Amino acid sequence: MTQLGLPDTIQACLFDLDGVVTKTAVVHAAAWKETFDAFLRDYAGEQGRPFDAVDDYDEYVDGRPRADGVRAFLDSRGIHLPEGTPEDPPDAPTVHGLGNRKNVLLLERIRTGGVEAYEGTLRYLEAVRAAGLRTAIVSSSANCKDVLRSVGAEHFFDVRIDGVVAAERHLPGKPHPDTFLAAAHDLGVEPSRAAVFEDALAGMDAGRAGGFGHVVGVDRVGQADALYAHGASIVVRDLAELGGKQ
Numbered sequence: 001m002t003q004l005g006l007p008d009t010i011q012a013c014l015f016d017l018d019g020v021v022t023k024t025a026v027v028h029a030a031a032w033k034e035t036f037d038a039f040l041r042d043y044a045g046e047q048g049r050p051f052d053a054v055d056d057y058d059e060y061v062d063g064r065p066r067a068d069g070v071r072a073f074l075d076s077r078g079i080h081l082p083e084g085t086p087e088d089p090p091d092a093p094t095v096h097g098l099g100n101r102k103n104v105l106l107l108e109r110i111r112t113g114g115v116e117a118y119e120g121t122l123r124y125l126e127a128v129r130a131a132g133l134r135t136a137i138v139s140s141s142a143n144c145k146d147v148l149r150s151v152g153a154e155h156f157f158d159v160r161i162d163g164v165v166a167a168e169r170h171l172p173g174k175p176h177p178d179t180f181l182a183a184a185h186d187l188g189v190e191p192s193r194a195a196v197f198e199d200a201l202a203g204m205d206a207g208r209a210g211g212f213g214h215v216v217g218v219d220r221v222g223q224a225d226a227l228y229a230h231g232a233s234i235v236v237r238d239l240a241e242l243g244g245k246q
Helices: 025-047 055-061 066-076 095-113 119-130 144-150 163-169 178-187 201-209 224-229
Strands: 012-015 134-138 159-161 194-198 214-218 234-236
Touching: 012 119, 012 178, 025 055, 025 095, 055 066, 066 095, 119 134, 134 178, 144 159, 144 163, 159 163, 159 178, 163 178, 178 194, 178 201, 194 201, 201 214, 201 224, 214 224, 224 234
Parallel strands: 012 134, 012 194, 134 159, 194 214, 214 234
Antiparallel strands: none
């Protein structure tokens, strides 16, 4: 292992955004809960079981593109909506309408509460860059670029594969490995020589499916066992635990 806590063969590091670089996973969970709870009340009345911002979030929406998260959660409740289109208004009773409603609520929460980065991750990124490793941010968020800019972290990454880029390239989102594979390709590195840093179970699945050389699970919510079960090589609570001192 190197001073970065990585195998000697690793040449590039691929980082998820929400929950790994920035403290936005809890904001996403709250926006999803507000979105789904309002929908479920309209759909099933007060009898509708509310969205669980821990279990349902981890199982169905965390790390996935918005529309995929909507479909996965509604399928779990036996609910099927028309797809609609990405341009649907946020009050449309469609898959894309619900996803757009969630994004409106998310942006409101970010505007009012701001965004913070994990200091341990920023220090680790500095060490990774100082060691000469290539870096990419890999996120399902269409707001990735703005969020990185808001915390002054854009300069840490050579490549950005986010929700916007994935849509342009027609890349399926996590748990499929395609976005991580695209990042490795753009960095000119074989997947076996790249490390994935993820907090979402879907991200773990993507890392395992893509044949990456090392998959670091970042456990912010006490789900270490689940992260290992979904393919983590190692689990840490903060990237500072990996080292990174030069």
